[in-house]
Amino acid sequence: MLNFVTTNPGKVREATEYLDDDVQQFDFDYPEVQADDLRTVAAEGARAAYHAAGGPVIVDDAGLFIDAFDGFPGPYSSYVEDTVGVERVWRMTEPEDDRGAAFKTVIAYCDGEGFEATPDPDGIDREARRGQDLSADARGAATTDEQVHDGSAKSSETVPVKLFEGRVNGEIVAPRGEGGFGFDPIFEHDGTTFAEMSTEQKNAISHRGRALAKFAEWYGER
Numbered sequence: 001m002l003n004f005v006t007t008n009p010g011k012v013r014e015a016t017e018y019l020d021d022d023v024q025q026f027d028f029d030y031p032e033v034q035a036d037d038l039r040t041v042a043a044e045g046a047r048a049a050y051h052a053a054g055g056p057v058i059v060d061d062a063g064l065f066i067d068a069f070d071g072f073p074g075p076y077s078s079y080v081e082d083t084v085g086v087e088r089v090w091r092m093t094e095p096e097d098d099r100g101a102a103f104k105t106v107i108a109y110c111d112g113e114g115f116e117a118t119p120d121p122d123g124i125d126r127e128a129r130r131g132q133d134l135s136a137d138a139r140g141a142a143t144t145d146e147q148v149h150d151g152s153a154k155s156s157e158t159v160p161v162k163l164f165e166g167r168v169n170g171e172i173v174a175p176r177g178e179g180g181f182g183f184d185p186i187f188e189h190d191g192t193t194f195a196e197m198s199t200e201q202k203n204a205i206s207h208r209g210r211a212l213a214k215f216a217e218w219y220g221e222r
C-alpha cells in the first residue's frame, strides 16, 4: 500500500486512476520548506512524511505559474487560493495581454531505500525541462543538496527521493465549470477549462496525469 501524503482529496482522486487500490490518502500536513521550487518542497516533504508514515509515500507539490506575473503564484498557489481566491486571480490576469499559464507538479517518492541512477532522465518531463520555468526549478534544486540529473534526489546525509515532473500549458480565463479543484475553473486548455473536464479527461493531459503516468510506470517495474 502506498500512502499519498496530502490534505487534498482531489489529488488522491486523480492518482487512483493510475494506481488503483494501491494508493490511500495519508492526511499529513508536512512542513513545507520555504523554497521557490517545487522539487525542494516535494523532496523535503516526502522525507518528513516517510518518517511519519513509516512506509512508502508519495508527495505531490504543484502550482499554477502565470506568465504575466513571472510565474506567480507558483509554489505559493495553495496560499494564494486561500487568501486571494480563484476569482480574483482571474481578475488580476484579465487586463494582461498575455494570459498564458502553466500547471506544474513534482511527485516525490520515498521508501527509505536508495535508487539506481539512470543516465537517461526518465523521471524528468522533457517537455517540462524545455520550459523556462522548470529549468529554473531544476537550477534551484541543483544548488541544494538534491541530485537532479537522473530524476532522483540524493545526498549523503538524507534519505533518497525519486522525482517525477509534469507540466501543461494553458490560458487564464473567466471561471467556468464545476469539476476539479483549486484553479481548475480558470485554467483553459484547448478551449475547455479543467473544471469542465471529467477526471479522466483532465488526467489525460494534466501536469499531475503526466507525472503520475511516469511514476506508475516506474513503480510498476520495481
Ligand SMILES: O=P(O)(O)OP(=O)(O)OP(=O)(O)OC[C@H]1O[C@@H](n2cnc3c(O)ncnc32)[C@H](O)[C@@H]1O
Pocket: 005, 006, 007, 008, 011, 028, 029, 060, 061, 062, 063, 064, 077, 078, 079, 081, 103, 180, 181, 182, 183, 184, 194, 206, 208
Ligand atoms: O500540500 P497538500 O496537502 O498536498 O495540498 P495542497 O492543495 O495545499 O497542495 P499544494 O501545496 O501542492 O498546492 C497546490 C495548489 O496549487 C493549485 N493546484 C495544483 N494542482 C492543481 C490542479 O490540478 N488543479 C487546480 N489547482 C491546482 C491549488 O491551488 C493547490 O492548492
